Amino acid sequence: MVVHTRFAPSPTGRLHLGHAWSALQAHDFARANGGAFTLRIEDIDGTRSRPEHVEAILRDLEWLGLGWDGEVTFQSRRLALYEAALDDLRARGLLYPCFCTRADIAASLTAPHGPEGPLYPGTCRGLDAPDLSKPHCWRLDVAKALASLGDPELLWHDAFAGQVRADPASAGDVVLARKDAPASYHLAVTVDDAAQGVTHVVRGVDLFAATHVHRLLQALLGLPTPEYRHHPLLLGPDGTRLAKRHGAPSLEAMRLAGEDGRALAERLRNGQLPVGIAAAQA
Template sequence: MSQVRTRIAPSPTGFLHLGTARTALFSWAYARHHGGQFVLRIEDTDVARSTQDSVEQILASMHWLGLAYDEGPIYQMQRLERYQAVAQQLIAEGKAYLCYCTPEELDAMRESQKARGEKTGYDGRWRPAPGKTLPAIPEGVKPVIRFANPQDGEVVWNDLCKGPIRIGNKEFDDLILVRPDGVPTYNFAVVVDDWDMAITHVFRGDEHINNTPWQINLFEALGAPLPQFGHLPIILGDDGLKLSKRRGAVSVTAYEEAGYLPEAMLNYLARLGWSHGDDEIFSRDQMVSWFDGEHLSKSPSQWDPAKLEWVNAQYIKAADDARLAELVRPRLLRRGLTVAPDAPLPGMCALFKDRCTTLEALADWLAMFFGPVQPAEADVAQHLTEGAKAALAQLREALVALPEWTAPAIGAAMKTTLAATGLKMPQLAIPLRVQACGRPQTPAIDQVLALFDRKILLDRLQGL
């Protein structure tokens, strides 16, 4: 095998959505598995809808996911001269031609075909042929450049995902290569790009299957090496309909904002359409070592938010506490909370991460250490009785006198209070949780209290 070169080529007409992120992951992993290269190309020929904000969002998404590219980003709009040159080459070789049909003529052509019950498509009226008289060139009409698609035979390829595919050339009309404004169409630009960039393997969504015969015919017309194609089944939303940029999809960066770890997102995306035995949780390096292009599913995958949360929870549990602290700190700051540089965030993360499915959920827990808490009225009424308040006041006195602020010392102070009041542990611990933490359930209360700034905690227990 020559050096493997794969690519991802999003259009900057919106955010990088999950289907494109999965395609990027598969393309990246395949290149890394084979010691090849991964290219990022920005397909920005839709000038009216492409935006710089979308470009920046795509680049941010790729960076967050950790899908480092070896070349790029390469922008199609910076390559217009190259597309024109290739188009003129095809015209000179009789493989492309100028077409002067107006939009009105094309509309009339389709309506006439519909009325006759025929398949709609360009009828080839400007396609040169021996003995054929072409229409007179109309004044003031800028031509498009069309590809003289083969009219007989069929296009055959062995898809990396779908297996053998055969489509007859009669199913396809003469593709527009270059629009009147000189901007290439998708199917033409992508072929020239993949040729120039020596792309060997193309993974993409299976909505592109009908584009592939045109592209294969173009590769052959140019005498260019043909990449191998792998068309991945669509991802369905939880409503069973296609998840896409225009319907139901959420941007990759939205998942970052919601508190998902990039390695969890990659793990989950990998399992949407690919498998390695029964492995559910695996590292990026493991995926690279396993991803040889086999075991790609031929069926659509269903996006399952609950499963993603479960995967993310596994990664949060296994994450280094210092790393979690750095990830959760800005989330606390965005809530307007003051977090001292020496705050024991790693210890807090260690204590609460097993209860969290996202970083936002972790920030929800840790917020109580840095800002006021508001226990539910029902919890206050049920647990903060007059007897409980008296016991908490007595515990506060014991906490004030502690020579050291540690979980064992706090636990000892609680036992002293229980002995003095005759209460059982739940009768003290639950009211304490409600007053100090704003909720009746937490991990071991002595460990939780030890993470508080002593003054904050004592202030919460004062004046009951």
């Protein structure tokens, strides 16, 4: 099997050290195994994606010395693939429109909690005559989806956690098409990884829980299941993961300040992290 990994940032802000850490692991794993490394821009969030962020991503990766194979791909140019998957699931009665807001869900006293907070309580599941002229998203009826497969044992393998039994019900009825975007992260990334022949998904352990949903979608859509490598995250001085919204220092700022990107990449490979930055335990 030819190894194929990918790095798939969203152009909603500048890259930071956490992105560099993840990109290096995906890039180096592919290169160490004589495989391919793909760059995919996940830009279907039309309200937050910016062309200037795309340009900065390309410059930052080149600054780090990371080269990718083939052309850069953009999710915004792959919408027909997502719509085909949604049409398939709708035709099988596995999707339903949802008109609830986040505030509605948070206010529901019946909403159970999962790894990422309140789960959708199923308010719109089974509506007799939904008015599709109103803003709505499309949710996957997870219980019905599992039943349609005969309630199978869904497994995947992670390089750090070993064999994992998927529990997609733990995420509730997830959104597959958003009110403000043609596809959710769950749907788009699952379809893209299969369509692009990704054999090893290298990403942060913060996305481990999402793989429960992705494994179900793979089974529903007849897609292959890649190997997973959910790596530990980099943590800031406050002990939380580096993130754009927390003001993590950008690679662009380091680059414009004259730092040597290739030297930085080599230090990260050797576990030599900047002062105040730590790698979480696996």
